[in-house]
Amino acid sequence: MRPAVRQKLKRRFAETLDLPPSVVLDQAVIHIFGDSEVKIVNHKGLVQYSTACVKTRAVQGLIEVGGSELEIAFFSAQEIKIRGRIRQVMLK
Amino acid sequence: MTQLLWLWWQGYLTVRLRGAGIERLLNRASQVGVALFRVERLTSDVVLVRMAARDFRLLRPLLREAVNGPRISVSVLDRHGLPFVLRRFRRRSFLGVGLGLAVLAVFYLANFVWFVQVFGNQALAVEAIKTAVEDAGLRMGIPRSSLDPARIERKLLESLPDLVWVQVKNRGVRVEVHVVERDEAESGEQRAGHIYAKQDGLVTELLVLQGTAQIREGDTVRKDDLLISGMYYDHQGRRQYGAARGIVKARVWYEAVGEASLVRWEPLRTGRRRSRYLLTVGPLTVPIGRSLPRENHLVTSRTWQLYLGTAMAPVSWTRLDYEEVEWETVPVPAAEAEQNAYELAWESLLAQGVDRERVLVEKRAVENLADGNGIRVTVRVEVLEDIGRFSGQ
Incomplete structure (x- = not known):
């Protein structure tokens, strides 16, 4: 079965049983705390890190956090916590 | 916070990674279970990371894995946390022993009485009570275990007949002596004596219960005049x-004067702040940091007292926060200044013993001060009061 079809089926399944899509679809969950902290749970790896931009891979695509004085406060296989002056969070 | 405390407890390293493609190494590290904290990008090819000391050995094989890819150098810049502190102490054993001895000394010194405070005395001097307390066996430096409050209370009551009640409270290294003095009227009631005037006044009511009246209603009396003689x-x-x-x-x-200024000095904060610390051990205070003049600084302080269980240890830590200010003058409205002066005058009247509820007539005179910068309020009150003062022989 093609991955796109599999994702579509999983989404239908989650909607039917009223389950959180992030769990069923293995998607990343993004928490934004004001303009100073972003927490991404269930990421698939760090792609690029600089003080102005942090890019992480996720099932739904690339998550890009832009800002200034960015620092990775915590980094593990499941979670990444970014601190600094957050200006934008984009899904690409 | 808890995570950082746990990391400090375990010991952690500040590691510098230099090279291209550091992100790939970080991903690999996280996959093998290494948690990274405070990852800082310093330059385009240098990143600082913090990691638990025990995880560092997991990083080495990953570097060898990347032998074909871009080369990354790793160096440990600093070591933090309890295991490293302990290791340092192992090397500097005397420092550790000294700290241990200091803690033991604090525990040992907390077993003695270091301060004696007296509360509730009015006529009796604190020194007189403290001397009696020392004679009763309570002096600075005695072991707390030898403290017998009941015995000291008994001895104090015996040695100071003017006291009617004594309570000795043990508050760690501090002992509080609470006293209540004998009421003068109570003690003088049975003695022979006369009643004299304690104020100038116009007598409006005279009731003799025992003795002979020396004045009549309507008489004007001066202070210390004999009013009722004890003879009968x-x-x-x-x-x-x-x-x-x-x-x-x-x-x-009664008459009292209050003065208030028509200008007020108010502090304007400049935003500059400094802190200073005081370490107090028993009677000794060690200042840490420079003292700043109080004329242009507002000072707030906070003190942390060391407690050993419920007992107070003679060690405290004080933080003084200095906030720089510039003083500027602000005009005070005349009505407000007059009210301030009036309240000051009343404070003075209350200090003279005037009972506000017994005031029959009150007169107020307001005038400006000669220099034009202030206001003066004179308050005259007429009060109805008992002017008799018993004096025993």
Whole structure:
């Protein structure tokens, strides 16, 4: 079965049983705390890190956090916590 | 916070990674279970990371894995946390021993009485009570275990007859002595004596319970005039001397002056702040940091006291926060200044013993000060009060 079809089926399944899509679809969950902290749970790896931009891979695509004085406060296989002056969070 | 405390407990390293493609190494590290904290990008090819000391050995094989890819160099810049502190102490054993001895000394010194404080005395001097307390066996430096509050209370009551009640409270290294003094009227009631005027006044009411009146209603009396004599004749006509008792009410006048400025100095914060610390061990205070003049700084302080269980140890830590200010003058409205001066005058009247509820007539005179910068309020009150003062012989 093609991955796109599999994702579509999983989404239908989650909607039917009223389950959180992030769990069923293995998607990343993004928490934004004001303009100073972003927490991404269930990421698939760090792609690029600089003080102005942090890019992480996720099932739904690339998550890009832009800002200034960015620092990775915590980094593990499941979670990444970014601190600094957050200006934008984009899904690409 | 808890995570950082746990990391400090375990010991952690500040590691510098230099090279291209550091992100790939970080991903690989996270996959093998290494948690990274405070990852900082310093330059385009240098990143600082913090990691638990025990995870560092997991990083080495990953570097070898990347032998074909871009080369990344790793160096440990600093070591933090409890295991490294302990290791340092192992090397500097005397420092550790000294710290241990200091802690033991604090525990040992907390077993003694270091401060004796007296509360509740009015006529008796603190020094007199402290001398009696020392004679009763309570002095600075005695072991707390030898403290017998009941015995000290008994001895104090014996040695100071003016006390009617004593309580000795053990508060760690501090002992509080609470006293209540004998009421003068209570002690003088049975003695022979006369009643004298304690104020100038116009007598409006005279009631003699025992003794002989020396004045009549409507008389004007001066301070210390004899009002009721203790001499009286008993029912057999014999002259007796006893305690004069009675009530002499008179109109008494009081006057007080209050002055208030028409300008007020108010602090304007410049935003500059400095802190200073004080370490207090028993009577010794060690200042840490420079003292700043109080004329242009507002000072707030906070003190942390060391407690050993419920006992207070003679060690405290104080933080003084200095906030720089510039003083500027602000004009005060005349009505407000007059009210301030009036309240000051009343404070003075209350200090003279005037009972506000017994005031019959109150007069107020307001005038400006000669220099034009202030206001003066003179308050005159007429009060009805008992002017009798018993004096025993």
